[in-house]
Amino acid sequence: MRAILSGQGLPPALKPIATFLQRAREIAPLSPLVAYYTRVYAMQLAFELRVKMDKQDMPTLLELMDAMEEEKKGVDLSQADVASALVEDFAQDLFARADEADRRGPADMKVGRAFHAASVVIDVCRQFGDLPSDLHDKHKYARWRFVEIAKAAKEGRAPAPPPDIGGDALFADLGAAALLADGDEGGGAQRMGGGDASAAPPPPPPPTADPYQQPPPSAAPQQWQQRPAGVSGPGGAIGGGDLGGAGYGSGFALPPPPAPPPVFAPPHAPPHAPPYAAAPPPASQLPPFAPAAPPAPPSALGAALSSDALFAAQRHAKFAVSALQFSDVPTAVQNLHAALAALGAPLRP
Template identity: 35%
Template sequence: MALPAPLRPIQHHLRTAQEHEKRDPVVAYYCRLYAMQTGMKLDSKTPECRKFLVKLMDQLETMKKELNDNDSITQEVVGNAHIENYALKMFLYADNEDRSGRFHKNMIKSFYTASLLLDVLSVFGELSEENIQHRKYARWKATYIHNCLKSGEAPQPGPIGMDEDEEADEFGADGFSHGASFRGADPSHTFQDQGQDVAPGPAPGIGFTPGPASGPSGPPTTNYNNIQVPPGAHAPANTPAELPPPSGGVHLSPEDFTKAQKYCKYAGSALQYEDVSTAVQNLQKALKLLTTGKE
């Protein structure tokens, strides 16, 4: 069924869902859930839009039944970790390629898809300021590099000047615009999987902020005009000895227990990607919260 014009802003999220149907059904499910929730706000009254959204709801129900034994579907906190891990994995891949001066279709696609998946995180609640900035930077970078290659210019690698209101002027809020050309085609159609993941390598995990593609960890902080990017994403986590000893007088609120549980879930998700550093960091955060009552 064709996408009605009023629902056009969700087209790229639906396309991302379709691309991940077999590769990662969890990503496909939450992309469609975001599309459905956003579509309801855009137009749920006109017959054409209502018919489309009802069909999308049916598709979500079917997927939910098929994936009823998957913790990422049945437990929101695990689903949140899964999508955030995946988005940051794609961001890291594109950021490393960009900083190394390797500009190609898959890295543009990875930047843009990362921005779409950061949109999707809003189904779990408000985005963190960090993820809002990552989303803005990723979408702007995809636009900038796409436009450079389209016009035959050489893109500048790494974080360069970005105006506060400059994000994706050609692509706009809807993402890649119809009619935009990249070697003769709409960029959102040209990035085919070709049998491989466009973002290979280990996931950075929850709490990750991208650092340089190479070099030792620990140099001065870089920032993309207000986007703080501490280098050394895989630097060793705090050791237990650095944590204050448990205090019997600590009073934890229900929210504290929920946050601690989240950190433990994030650690478990990071271990699925064999990302030991991120798992340790999140377990340390949980331990610190439980022993001091502070993050």
Template identity: 35%
Template structure:
């Protein structure tokens, strides 16, 4: 069924869902969920839009039943971590290519898809300030590099001052209809051509949530991207064990506190899968501090 013109803003999320149908059904599910929720706000009354959205709802219900045994579908915290990990994996791959001066369609696609997936995170609640900045930077970088290559210019590598008008709500779809491939978190970038990406298999989500960016050409972007302000402490290392508050028997923990602690522990476990000890320790320390003091 063709997408009604009124719902054009959700086309890239639906395309991303289709691209991940086999590679990562969880990503496909949440992209469609975000598209459905956004579409309802855009136009749920026009007959063609209503018909399209009802069909999308049916598809979501079917996917939910098929994946009922997936923790990422049945548990919101796990689903949130899955999408966030995946989005930042793509972001870090693209940023690494950018800093190395390796400009190509696959890295542009990775930047842009990561920005779309950070949009999708809003189905779980309000985005963190850090993810808002990552989304803005990724979308702007994708647009900037795409336009440079299109005009035969050499893009400037690495973090740089952003043109406030450079961020695009809708990226040029013509050159970006192929599936995305984020590359691995630590391994070499994909060797396949952009048009052959649908024949490759994705290595799965990588860690990156709660990471503390390190300087250098291979690390994630600097904390402020030159002119984007990130609140103090957003990238600050967690307290060391010596700085943790002593256990307090009278600490009252809310259900939200327990959810946050579970999320931090999951991030730590994800980091350990990639032997990222530093990120694992930081997230475990944050969880411990929260449980001991009731404060993040």
């Protein structure tokens, strides 16, 4: 595995995805499929953040795309239709285990990290569609509880026990003030600093809507409540999925076809046409026949290209294909133009 898939060597603009890449590395031994989709979500966030990147940092994004392509080859992606249910079940199981350990007490940073991991995987579920209300509440609670436990660990005290309520009332009784501790859901943990996993910041908010990443209008909504029989959480066997079923519908619309050329209309005949046509001149007065020269054959593109130019064209074409797999049309178009330029093809304005 490349180091970049562990969150190493990321430019400042891509630091928010480090949490997802680190969690994916921890999840991989339990479920390679969930780890893969965690990296897919990190890649989606990276494309959202690319507008903040410096030009010299763009190769890092391309390296991440290459690493994802290599990672995809080693993951069983055979159950695209149930990928969302598999990832959701994993998130639900993580939350249940963290909450059970928290209620047994005493809660330590191991429990706090479990809540943080649960919130990260719940965030990963956003790539399949809007979160159902119960998962949304658990996401907020997991982040709030992680902050509470992290604060207590920093101050050297035991955290307050969790609310002793059951069912949905657990989340409703907390209230917005408790969930938004210190002004935001992750403020306390973010001020703890450091690169330790125990002080890892909560995951960033989901990416904003992108016109190139919206599902087509005909896409059916995901059925969050329907799960396949025999699906289990982190402790059980997890099936596979396919990137094509991850909900990366492309909203890119092809431009309208060009208008057809105007129909030729012969000029209006004069009202009084001559009753007969003029006789052609005698053959002796005709100019000598000269056949038209054949058109010049088109120049063969790439006939004299260097190996470096061919390699550059192949590389840009590969990046374009990778970008399209993540529905990033602007990056794909940019790399296709670069590939054509490397081949010496004239680009239409």
